[in-house]
Amino acid sequence: MPSISQKGQRMPASPIRKLVPFAEAAKKRGTKVLHLNIGQPDIPTPHVALDAIRHMDLKVVEYSHSAGNESYRKGLAAYYGKHDITITHEDVLITTGGSEALLFGMMACFDPGDEIIIPEPFYANYNSFAMSAGITVVPVRSGIDTGFALPPIGEFKKLITPKTKGILICNPGNPTGYLYSRAELETLRDIVKEHDLYLFSDEVYREFCYDGAKHESAMTLAGIEDNVVMVDSVSKRYSMCGARIGAFITRNRELMATALRFAQARLSPPTFGQIASEAALNTPDSYFTEVIGEYVQRRNVLVDGLNTIPGVICPRPKGAFYCVAELPIDDADIFCQWLLEKFEHKGHTVMMAPAAGFYAQPEPGRRQVRLAYVLEQDKLRLAVECLQEALRVYPGATVSVAAAQAAS
Amino acid sequence: MPSISQKGQRMPASPIRKLVPFAEAAKKRGTKVLHLNIGQPDIPTPHVALDAIRHMDLKVVEYSHSAGNESYRKGLAAYYGKHDITITHEDVLITTGGSEALLFGMMACFDPGDEIIIPEPFYANYNSFAMSAGITVVPVRSGIDTGFALPPIGEFKKLITPKTKGILICNPGNPTGYLYSRAELETLRDIVKEHDLYLFSDEVYREFCYDGAKHESAMTLAGIEDNVVMVDSVSKRYSMCGARIGAFITRNRELMATALRFAQARLSPPTFGQIASEAALNTPDSYFTEVIGEYVQRRNVLVDGLNTIPGVICPRPKGAFYCVAELPIDDADIFCQWLLEKFEHKGHTVMMAPAAGFYAQPEPGRRQVRLAYVLEQDKLRLAVECLQEALRVYPGATVSVAAAQAAS
Numbered sequence: 169m170p171s172i173s174q175k176g177q178r179m180p181a182s183p184i185r186k187l188v189p190f191a192e193a194a195k196k197r198g199t200k201v202l203h204l205n206i207g208q209p210d211i212p213t214p215h216v217a218l219d220a221i222r223h224m225d226l227k228v229v230e231y232s233h234s235a236g237n238e239s240y241r242k243g244l245a246a247y248y249g250k251h252d253i254t255i256t257h258e259d260v261l262i263t264t265g266g267s268e269a270l271l272f273g274m275m276a277c278f279d280p281g282d283e284i285i286i287p288e289p290f291y292a293n294y295n296s297f298a299m300s301a302g303i304t305v306v307p308v309r310s311g312i313d314t315g316f317a318l319p320p321i322g323e324f325k326k327l328i329t330p331k332t333k334g335i336l337i338c339n340p341g342n343p344t345g346y347l348y349s350r351a352e353l354e355t356l357r358d359i360v361k362e363h364d365l366y367l368f369s370d371e372v373y374r375e376f377c378y379d380g381a382k383h384e385s386a387m388t389l390a391g392i393e394d395n396v397v398m399v400d401s402v403s404k405r406y407s408m409c410g411a412r413i414g415a416f417i418t419r420n421r422e423l424m425a426t427a428l429r430f431a432q433a434r435l436s437p438p439t440f441g442q443i444a445s446e447a448a449l450n451t452p453d454s455y456f457t458e459v460i461g462e463y464v465q466r467r468n469v470l471v472d473g474l475n476t477i478p479g480v481i482c483p484r485p486k487g488a489f490y491c492v493a494e495l496p497i498d499d500a501d502i503f504c505q506w507l508l509e510k511f512e513h514k515g516h517t518v519m520m521a522p523a524a525g526f527y528a529q530p531e532p533g534r535r536q537v538r539l540a541y542v543l544e545q546d547k548l549r550l551a552v553e554c555l556q557e558a559l560r561v562y563p564g565a566t567v568s569v570a571a572a573q574a575a576s
Numbered sequence: 577m578p579s580i581s582q583k584g585q586r587m588p589a590s591p592i593r594k595l596v597p598f599a600e601a602a603k604k605r606g607t608k609v610l611h612l613n614i615g616q617p618d619i620p621t622p623h624v625a626l627d628a629i630r631h632m633d634l635k636v637v638e639y640s641h642s643a644g645n646e647s648y649r650k651g652l653a654a655y656y657g658k659h660d661i662t663i664t665h666e667d668v669l670i671t672t673g674g675s676e677a678l679l680f681g682m683m684a685c686f687d688p689g690d691e692i693i694i695p696e697p698f699y700a701n702y703n704s705f706a707m708s709a710g711i712t713v714v715p716v717r718s719g720i721d722t723g724f725a726l727p728p729i730g731e732f733k734k735l736i737t738p739k740t741k742g743i744l745i746c747n748p749g750n751p752t753g754y755l756y757s758r759a760e761l762e763t764l765r766d767i768v769k770e771h772d773l774y775l776f777s778d779e780v781y782r783e784f785c786y787d788g789a790k791h792e793s794a795m796t797l798a799g800i801e802d803n804v805v806m807v808d809s810v811s812k813r814y815s816m817c818g819a820r821i822g823a824f825i826t827r828n829r830e831l832m833a834t835a836l837r838f839a840q841a842r843l844s845p846p847t848f849g850q851i852a853s854e855a856a857l858n859t860p861d862s863y864f865t866e867v868i869g870e871y872v873q874r875r876n877v878l879v880d881g882l883n884t885i886p887g888v889i890c891p892r893p894k895g896a897f898y899c900v901a902e903l904p905i906d907d908a909d910i911f912c913q914w915l916l917e918k919f920e921h922k923g924h925t926v927m928m929a930p931a932a933g934f935y936a937q938p939e940p941g942r943r944q945v946r947l948a949y950v951l952e953q954d955k956l957r958l959a960v961e962c963l964q965e966a967l968r969v970y971p972g973a974t975v976s977v978a979a980a981q982a983a984s
Contacts, residue, residue: 169802170741170772172834176684182840185642206639213637221848222630229621229816229852231614234593264672264820267842275708276584280688296841300683302710333578366578394577408637410847412672412820426580432590433704434675439818440629440848444637 179299183292183525183538190508191519199512202551204539205504205519207342207489211407211459211542213444220447221440231436235428236262236415240446244415247449251374253387253398261416261427262437266372266401267293269416273397274301276426277366283331284368287318289492289526289533291342291370306332307528312494312536315483316344318352324359334366335359340373340383343492343526343538345467345485347377350384357389367392372401372414373488375456378464381486387417394420402441404489406448407459411441463489466541466548473552474539477559479566490540492523496559496566500524500537503562511561513554587707591700591933591946598916599927607920610959612947613912613927615750615897619815619867619950621852628855629848639844643836644670644823648854652823655857659782661795661806669824669835670845674780674809675701677824681805682709684834685774690741692776695726697900697934697941699750699778714740715936720902720944723891724752726760732767742774743767748781748791751900751934751946753875753893755785758792765797775800780809780822781896783864786872789894795825802828810849812897814856815867819849871897874949874956881960882947885967887974898948900931904967904974908932908945911970921965924958 184206191201235241241257248255263269270293278284280302286294288307298305308323310316324335335356339348360367369386377383386396401414416427431437467484471491474482479496497503500522507517520537524530541548559565592614599609643649649665656663671677678701686692688710694702696715706713716731718724732743743764747756768775777794785791794804809822824835839845875892879899882890887904905911908930915925928945932938949956967973 169828169830170685170774172830173683173685173687173690175687176831176834176837179684179834179837179841181837182642185840188641208639210636212635218634218637222632224630226626227620228618229626229818231616231817233596234590264846265842271842275581276587277578277581279581279583280710282581293841293843296838300838300841302688364578409639410637410844412844412846420577422577422580423584426584426587429584429587429589430704430708432593433587433701433708434673434679435701436818436820438672438820438846438849440852441846444848 175299175302180295180525183523184521187504187508187519190505194508194517200516201508202516202518202543202547202554204541204543204551205521207404207540207542208409209404209407209489209542210544211462213408214406214448214451214455216450217406217408217444217448221444224443229439232439232442234431234436236437237442237446240442243446243449251385253385255387255417255419259417259419259424261424261431262442263414263416263431264437265403265412266370266399266414267297269399269414270294270297270370271300272416272427272430273368273399274298274303275430276423277397278303278333281331282333283329284334284336285324285327285332286336288528289343289523291338292525294336295525295528305528309532310344310346312481312483312492316341316346316492318348318355321355321359328363332363332365334368336368336370337386338370339386340376340487342373342488343490343523345488345490347381347487348384353384353386353389357392360392360395365395366397367395368397368399370399372399372404375405376460376463376489377487378460378467379486383487397423402445402448406451408444408448411444412438413441413445463541466545467491469545469548470539470541470552473549474555477552477556479559489542490538492536492538494536497535497562498564498566499534502564504537506562507558511558513557514550516550516554518551518554518558583707583710588703588933592929595912595916595927598913602916602925608924609916610924610926610951610955610962612949612951612959613929615812615948615950616817617812617815617897617950618952619870621816622814622856622859622863624858625814625816625852625856629852632851637847640847640850642839642844644845645850645854648850651854651857659793661793663795663825663827667825667827667832669832669839670850671822671824671839672845673811673820674778674807674822677807677822678702678705678778679708680824680835680838681776681807682706682711683838684831685805686711686741689739691737691739692742692744693732693735693740694744696936697751697931699746700933702744703933703936713936717940718752718754720889720891720900724749724754724900726756726763729763729767736771740771740773742776744776744778745794746778748784748895750781750896751898751931753896753898755789755895756792761792761794761797765800768800768803773803774805775803776805776807778807780807780812783813784868784871784897785895786868786875787894791895805831810853810856814859816852816856819852820846821849821853871949874953875899877953877956878947878949878960881957882963885964887967897950898946900944900946902944905943905970906972906974907942910972912945914970915966919966921962922958924962926959926962926966
């Protein structure tokens with residue numbers, strides 16, 4: 169039997185999806201699984217998007233342009249204009265999800281052995297795309313104690329080597345929900361400019377900012393126009409993860425021409441998804457007002473609930489719909505699997521993503537989990553109750569929740 | 577400005593799509609372009625597939641399983657069963673087009689510097705995926721004089737080095753339309769077995785076999801079950817290129833588990849496309865009978881027509897819907913661009929794919945073009961007429977078509 173590639177052997181399993189077989193087994197046993205592991209919202213996709221698909225009059229489902237349909241690209245440029253991001257459709261390449269935008273960007277900008285600095289914890293699949301492109305992720309730690317704020321500029325500077333070619337941020341952040349301030353972005357801008365690095369900014373959660381906070385895009389940073397790559401997606405914005413439509417955005421013409429050659433190789437982004445995504449640009453503002461109101465309440469239910477459990481620490485995020493919690497356990501991988509294999513409470517259990525995979529090396533995330541607050545509030549309350557009960561009875565708990573509760 | 581990656585700089589522009597800006601300019605001038613450059617059929621997508629999309633009752637367009645919807649994978653396994661390919665749904669991973677299946681396969685099987693032998697001319701984007709994975713394409717030449725038959729086994733053996741890790745074929749072939757015989761496949765099987773190589777078999781044109789010929793799948797070769805990767809797609813079969821649904825198929829469990837980790841990183845294949853593709857499994861046989869009848873007539877119109885033009889050589893393919901023709905010119909890149917920029921006949925011109933990009937190195941394809949017979953017969957007749965006229969007036973013709981015609 170021929171051997172698997174080195175790259176293939178080292179390719180990490182997704183921490184978000186690797187426990188799926190255990191969840192499937194739990195469901196077969198009759199246990200209901202509360203899915204907090206994956207950013208798959210239960211929010212309805214806007215009617216305008218679904219109606220466009222239902223009423224399309226295509227006779228032949230053709231390839232589109234490799235860069236995506238021009239009408240959609242123009243529509244997107246107008247959408248960005250409303251968010252203070254001034255670009256034209258020529259700065260937009262439509263991709264198969266934000267995932268493909270990340271892959272094209274890494275392939276077009278970095279060579280094997282190049283280094284990219286990423287504040288950690290970070291979206292787990294950044295590790296996977298970096299592995300695919302053969303590049304090295306150099307993490308800069310943001311800690312749960314500071315609510316996962318961007319580390320001081322000095323920490324970045326310490327990590328810069330001749331091999332450093334880029335910085336990647338996710339804003340608002342997955343998994344932490346952290347929202348970067350203007351001052352933090354300007355700090356990054358200065359490093360990027362000084363060392364002539366690429367700045368990749370994953371802004372797929374743009375709309376999901378809470379408590380009156382405003383999202384600031386890396387595309388608005390002056391003086392590094394040719395350095396910035398913005399990654400975007402309709403998945404979360406319109407709750408249509410399955411459409412697999414994203415965008416690779418840059419004002420750097422040479423880079424765009426290069427990314428287009430990668431795009432030509434895979435022919436085109438999905439036609440149906442582009443139809444739905446273009447129509448989704450007409451989603452009324454009221455949709456977002458409602459959705460954001462709902463997420464704020466969900467966040468409060470989940471984060472407040474988690475922080476009432478003895479030994480659990482969970483900063484309150486200002487954006488996206490995730491939080492990272494530290495649990496009174498030794499190993500979240502084992503705990504999350506145990507939840508699915510051995511535990512139930514009122515017929516339910518909870519599926520979470522162990523956070524180790526959201527770090528460049530697993531250790532700092534060993535006791536942490538990522539939770540997505542993408543379920544109704546009642547289900548989130550039940551999830552908190554399940555977790556509290558689970559930590560009370562879990563043989564590997566490092567803090568006795570039962571004892572703590574008895575004491576309080 | 578930060579530099580583009582080496583990989584990005586070397587990434588070839590698609591020979592199928594790189595002339596698109598010239599075609600767009602021709603259209604703006606009012607010239608109608610006959611698109612023979614791209615395998616985008618004008619055949620209607622089956623009603624069952626489009627109806628499934630129009631009548632879907634999704635409220636939320638969710639991610640699917642990373643390997644694709646289980647019901648679709650089971651349906652596909654049954655479809656393969658009808659084609660003498662015995663597999664289960666666990667051998668099937670749904671991908672975003674055949675393109676993604678090729679990329680996952682190359683990433684999972686080969687490391688940078690590994691060599692893969694491909695009979696040339698080959699599908700141009702194999703070069704691109706190999707470039708993405710950092711692997712070296714080693715071509716084995718099939719010639720227009722033998723109708724692009726598989727070269728003798730001795731030619732393969734000469735090319736095998738310690739770095740050789742695989743062989744990739746396309747059957748029926750794009751761009752040549754060549755259909756491999758059972759004996760040829762068994763020859764390949766012997767080499768694969770002797771050297772323990774991977775055999776990638778791109779079989780996306782399975783249904784398109786003509787003149788009573790039968791398609792033989794690499795999945796039916798005994799003794800190399802763990803070596804074979806089959807690449808498939810719904811794009812051509814159901815004329816739904818824009819759905820972006822393909823499949824990565826192997827009985828090698830370790831390889832499938834590895835490919836699944838790459839698949840998890842990009843989350844899932846497109847949901848809408850999977851719905852259409854699963855429904856398309858119910859396409860009636862009569863659809864294929866009609867479509868194949870039509871392609872045979874188109875092939876005859878195009879290939880017979882081309883061969884009447886002095887100085888043009890075009891073998892008659894037994895499968896797919898492409899042919900490669902050698903033209904009495906010096907450089908097909910220049911000629912194809914000239915056709916779009918300077919030529920028109922009865923208000924039309926022809927767009928073709930210069931064949932140089934379908935070779936590992938451009939030289940052997942310099943005087944060749946790939947033509948896709950995906951247009952109605954009348955349009956193909958007009959395309960032949962255009963080409964004949966173009967070669968008569970083209971300043972760079974190496975054979976004087978006018979003189980040849982006058983003499984005959």
